[in-house]
């Protein structure tokens with residue numbers, strides 16, 4: 044893949060089918076649960092990407108028997124019934140938030156174990172303290188910090204879960220609560236986690252996955268507390284992972300701006316992933332998604348009918364998809380205020396600042412607030428800048444901040460034939476950063492572009 048990567052626009056309405064990779068969130072939860080369970084689990088439709096390879100490598104380092112067949116999208120894990128074979132190890136977490144939080148809570152199980160964890164420079168800045176404080180309060184672990192307190196890198200001394208009650212601050216990342224919900228029940232006595240005000244959709248995935256591995260259904264009480272009974276997870280034998288619906292957002296957006304029909308197989312009408320609600324955001328503009336026979340049919344009759352005007356959209360619960368929407372906003376007209384996204388300043392990069400910078404480069408008028416981004420859409424300015432660059436023999440070029448979602452979101456914008464000549468006008472710096480969750484993203488885009496009706 045060249046770097047920067049010029050994006051070849053599409054010149055026809057879509058008529059294609061795309062097999063999306065498995066969900067990152069479900070793959071990394073299922074790997075932890077398979078390791079914790081009694082018995083051997085075969086994961087089907089698993090994602091192979093940087094974030095899931097990090098989790099796989101960690102489990103191998105920790106002594107779990109894992110075998111992966113990438114071509115078949117399967118991973119087999121032999122569970123150890125709640126124990127961790129290797130008691131001393133160093134783990135590199137990259138910039139995988141799920142691996143960072145889920146593994147930290149998991150390692151606390153190994154009473155007497157000592158583990159050194161570190162990540163990419165960006166991961167060292169991401170929030171961990173809510174989880175570490177909860178583990179210390181439960182007397183499940185102690186931490187020695189090798190840099191800034193409350194952050195990677197650190198050494199975790201595991202003390203095991205023995206029950207108790209704790210207030211969990213998961214305001215910066217719902218993964219903090221998910222991490223405890225996965226591993227704390229493997230302890231010897233009931234544990235109460237009090238965690239009001241957590242963004243709910245990913246926690247719901249965690250609760251469903253626990254059930255798939257034999258745990259009792261669990262709900263928060265009215266005050267947002269979960270009581271975890273000591274639980275022995277059991278392997279379901281095999282477990283089918285849904286396609287990644289955050290990744291689906293790019294192709295929903297592509298169908299909206301391009302028109303035509305796209306089929307996405309293996310998604311039912313009641314998927315586990317909250318990012319399915321991105322459909323509601325785009326249906327306002329005329330996108331239709333019909334779920335039948337475990338397949339989505341995504342269609343937009345005529346992109347010229349896109350609904351325009353001012354919109355205020357709260358992306359709080361589906362924030363991975365705000366970048367998808369913001370990147371195509373210059374094609375939607377009107378203006379949009381995207382709110383509820385303050386926490387995304389602490390993800391792969393400061394996503395509000397990064398998005399504001401890239402949209403400004405494209406001639407859009409942006410206003411940043413601590414928790415929101417407003418874009419006044421200037422379609423003529425976008426075209427003028429693309430033409431100017433073209434006349435100078437250049438392309439408009441997007442910076443991606445080592446954040447996969449910038450590369451993929453702007454890859455969709457660049458797929459629009461802005462200058463109406465089928466030639467690239469936009470390029471993406473460091474396109475390979477999409478490997479965090481979707482290594483073949485740009486190949487998938489090419490396959491859709493070149494699909495024969």
Ligand SMILES: O=C(O)C1=C[C@@H](OP(=O)(O)O)[C@@H](O)[C@H](O)C1
Pocket residue numbers: 067068069140141215216217218219221245362363386
């Ligand atoms: O639990 C999960 O799988 C995830 C939770 C969300 O993170 P935060 O809860 O940190 O916002 C989401 O952005 C991330 O891509 C995956």
Ligand SMILES: C=C(OP(=O)(O)O)C(=O)O
Pocket residue numbers: 138139140141363390391448480
């Ligand atoms: C926030 C994200 O990832 P992570 O799992 O690293 O938090 C993301 O994929 O958009």
